[in-house]
Amino acid sequence: MSRLLAESELPVELSTFAAVDAAYPVEIAKCYEALKRRLPVLIECEKELSPYVYKSLRDRLKADGTRCLYLDGRAAADLPPPPQGAGLVATMIHQIREIVRGAVGERIVVLPHLDILGTSMGGGGLGSEARELIPLLYENPEVLWLGFKDPAFPLPPPIENLFPAREQIFGVPRDRLRYLVTQREARKLGRGGFDPYALYKHVSGVNAIRLRRLLGSLTGEDYPADAAPAIAQLRTATLTTDVELPQVDIDKDIGGYGPVKDRLKAEILQILAAKDQLSDPAAITRIESLIPRGMIFWGPPGTGKTLFAKAMATSLGAAVTIVSGPELKSKWVGESEENLRAVFMKARKSAPAVIVFDELDSFAGARTNQSSSSGVEHSMVNQLLTEMDGFRKEELVFVVGTTNFAESLDPALLRPGRFEFALHIPYPNGEDRRAILAVHDKRLGLKMTDEAMDAAVKRTEELVPGPSGGTHYSGDHLQALCRQLARMRMRENTNEAPTVATDVDRAIEQYLEMPKLTKHEELVVATHEAGHAVSALSCKHLSPIDRISIRGDIGGALGYVKYSDPAHRYVVTYSQLRDTICTLYGGREAEALVFNEISTGSASDVEHATRIARSLVENYGDGGTELGVAMWEHDRNTPISEAARAKIDTQIVKILETERTRCREILETQRPLLIAMRDLLIEKKVLDRKAFSHLTETTHG
Ligand code: ATP
Numbered sequence: 001m002s003r004l005l006a007e008s009e010l011p012v013e014l015s016t017f018a019a020v021d022a023a024y025p026v027e028i029a030k031c032y033e034a035l036k037r038r039l040p041v042l043i044e045c046e047k048e049l050s051p052y053v054y055k056s057l058r059d060r061l062k063a064d065g066t067r068c069l070y071l072d073g074r075a076a077a078d079l080p081p082p083p084q085g086a087g088l089v090a091t092m093i094h095q096i097r098e099i100v101r102g103a104v105g106e107r108i109v110v111l112p113h114l115d116i117l118g119t120s121m122g123g124g125g126l127g128s129e130a131r132e133l134i135p136l137l138y139e140n141p142e143v144l145w146l147g148f149k150d151p152a153f154p155l156p157p158p159i160e161n162l163f164p165a166r167e168q169i170f171g172v173p174r175d176r177l178r179y180l181v182t183q184r185e186a187r188k189l190g191r192g193g194f195d196p197y198a199l200y201k202h203v204s205g206v207n208a209i210r211l212r213r214l215l216g217s218l219t220g221e222d223y224p225a226d227a228a229p230a231i232a233q234l235r236t237a238t239l240t241t242d243v244e245l246p247q248v249d250i251d252k253d254i255g256g257y258g259p260v261k262d263r264l265k266a267e268i269l270q271i272l273a274a275k276d277q278l279s280d281p282a283a284i285t286r287i288e289s290l291i292p293r294g295m296i297f298w299g300p301p302g303t304g305k306t307l308f309a310k311a312m313a314t315s316l317g318a319a320v321t322i323v324s325g326p327e328l329k330s331k332w333v334g335e336s337e338e339n340l341r342a343v344f345m346k347a348r349k350s351a352p353a354v355i356v357f358d359e360l361d362s363f364a365g366a367r368t369n370q371s372s373s374s375g376v377e378h379s380m381v382n383q384l385l386t387e388m389d390g391f392r393k394e395e396l397v398f399v400v401g402t403t404n405f406a407e408s409l410d411p412a413l414l415r416p417g418r419f420e421f422a423l424h425i426p427y428p429n430g431e432d433r434r435a436i437l438a439v440h441d442k443r444l445g446l447k448m449t450d451e452a453m454d455a456a457v458k459r460t461e462e463l464v465p466g467p468s469g470g471t472h473y474s475g476d477h478l479q480a481l482c483r484q485l486a487r488m489r490m491r492e493n494t495n496e497a498p499t500v501a502t503d504v505d506r507a508i509e510q511y512l513e514m515p516k517l518t519k520h521e522e523l524v525v526a527t528h529e530a531g532h533a534v535s536a537l538s539c540k541h542l543s544p545i546d547r548i549s550i551r552g553d554i555g556g557a558l559g560y561v562k563y564s565d566p567a568h569r570y571v572v573t574y575s576q577l578r579d580t581i582c583t584l585y586g587g588r589e590a591e592a593l594v595f596n597e598i599s600t601g602s603a604s605d606v607e608h609a610t611r612i613a614r615s616l617v618e619n620y621g622d623g624g625t626e627l628g629v630a631m632w633e634h635d636r637n638t639p640i641s642e643a644a645r646a647k648i649d650t651q652i653v654k655i656l657e658t659e660r661t662r663c664r665e666i667l668e669t670q671r672p673l674l675i676a677m678r679d680l681l682i683e684k685k686v687l688d689r690k691a692f693s694h695l696t697e698t699t700h701g
Pocket of ligand 1: 253254255256257300301302303304305306307308358402436439474475476477479
């Protein structure tokens with residue numbers, strides 16, 4: 001079955017009334033049937049639509065003799081006049097009172113502005129109008145009500161409950177679109193026939209009246225070869241405030257993260273693209289039911305979660321709304337569900353749309369115990385799920401929630417049909433960092449040489465320096481580094497020259513507040529780090545050393561030894577852990593050996609070593625003959641006896657002492673290397689593997 005329609009199949013002319021009739025025949029018929037059965041009806045539609053929907057209904061009712069009384073706040077001929085000076089709302093309430101206390105007969109009483117009358121007040125309370133109105137609405141069960149409300153305004157439940165029949169009219173159903181485009185307008189949208197499905201994607205959230213207005217204002221030639229400019233005209237007009245049409249190319253603007261991109265493409269983008277090629281409505285509906293509507297992008301701050309959401313939107317031609325979870329929550333406390341409803345309404349009107357809830361866990365956190373989740377959070381989650389359930393399958397509205405930890409989310413959110421798709425965006429690895437740096441290098445015209453790029457990739461493997469540092473480099477940090485380089489180049493007037501490796505180091509270190517050590521302090525720190533390094537060189541199960549520094553550029557640490565990424569990340573062996581303990585003592589033992597005195601600088605090393613030794617005994621079966629191979633980890637349900645605890649502690653100390661002694665022996669034998677390494681460190685402050693290789697060849701080996 002083809003989706004393409006010949007021009008002659010489309011209407012020549014179309015009045016606004018006829019368009020509303022043509023767009024919503026099913027909805028209007030349902031309302032009509034309910035009213036015929038004398039059920040009060042509530043129609044939820046945008047304000048501009050309600051007079052037209054009402055007229056369509058009234059015409060049908062009139063045809064079989066039913067009359068309506070329309071209460072829009074103006075004086076009505078057959079009702080007593082309102083008190084002098086009464087405003088719109090007071091007049092409506094006055095008229096409603098007259099009606100429920102008088103005789104209306106078979107007439108249907110129409111309340112076109114029920115939302116204005118009954119808007120609930122913040123904090124879940126009722127406005128004074130609602131309080132006056134509710135008893136009136138229930139006073140006379142003979143009255144048959146037809147109410148209209150705008151979807152942006154919630155109604156207090158007592159008012160909503162008055163209406164057993166409710167109908168929501170939103171956007172335009174896809175299969176009705178063909179009746180809403182005239183021949184003249186279709187000519188502006190391309191040649192070779194009109195494809196309502198292709199148009200639908202761009203205007204699904206626009207109601208029939210706005211759609212007619214937008215189509216009527218289309219300019220441009222007839223039968224253009226390329227429909228894109230005409231579609232773009234329509235698309236821009238559908239955007240409401242606070243939404244943007246992003247321009248982020250998933251391949252060009254996002255560096256690295258190949259597997260993340262592949263998954264996003266495979267699970268969403270390619271499926272939607274395939275759908276666009278289909279012509280069988282049944283097959284299209286089948287695909288639509290399979291596409292995840294909610295997605296979680298999780299990972300540390302600044303790794304590009306929002307950027308990915310924007311790239312996804314760009315590929316879909318979708319608008320993006322970014323909502324901050326904490327901000328929404330603080331508003332929520334005073335203003336009930338309205339905020340969230342408004343967010344969804346706006347997005348749906350601008351569909352295709354992606355709504356990004358940043359820090360979703362701020363209100364949708366896992367409820368670990370009763371006290372940790374407030375009523376506010378609970379109702380926000382419920383409202384979020386209600387809104388997500390409210391989309392039609394064919395509406396292209398996606399919800400992306402970002403969070404640092406997927407497991408921190410309320411599991412109710414993660415069920416199929418909700419946020420069923422979780423995409424992990426971790427800190428970038430070396431390859432990713434190279435690609436991200438390349439994106440910003442190009443954007444900022446840094447002209448990085450290959451060596452500069454290698455240096456930047458290598459240096460950003462370390463933790464972010466500075467007092468606020470201590471985390472790994474994220475995409476955000478890498479962008480900041482490139483911007484720093486760009487500013488430096490501008491200041492130094494070197495925009496035309498390539499960026500070299502030393503520039504990268506300077507950019508990283510330029511404004512770091514490094515501790516100023518005295519000569520003796522520097523000697524101690526250098527001895528300490530050289531001790532770690534030399535002991536590590538004798539431990540065969542450890543990864544090679546990448547870098548040794550005594551520059552004090554990582555938050556809090558005066559010096560460090562950095563090892564390269566282990567070849568096996570997931571399998572950690574017993575020997576590796578023993579070697580790690582041994583090298584952790586390297587700093588302390590070197591100080592003891594050289595100065596016959598130790599500083600407090602090894603406290604965290606000792607702590608770390610003790611933690612590993614404890615794990616070895618308690619978790620990994622290094623219990624010796626007394627404790628055997630058992631899991632001794634402290635567990636509240638199986639208390640450990642005092643005697644066993646004492647044995648555990650003895651075994652831990654035994655392991656630690658064995659490794660400390662081994663370390664001491666290594667350093668004693670390697671003393672010349674220790675001293676040479678220390679002196680080189682004092683001279684250079686930072687050594688990479690190449691810089692000390694001559695020492696290990698000559699002195700060591
Ligand atoms: P947060 O969790 O703090 O909200 P986020 O994960 O949403 O952060 P973004 O705001 O998307 O991170 O990223 C911040 C900026 O970092 C982006 O605007 C972009 O310039 C840069 N960036 C992050 N990742 C990448 C990447 N992979 N490629 C290019 N630039 C990136």
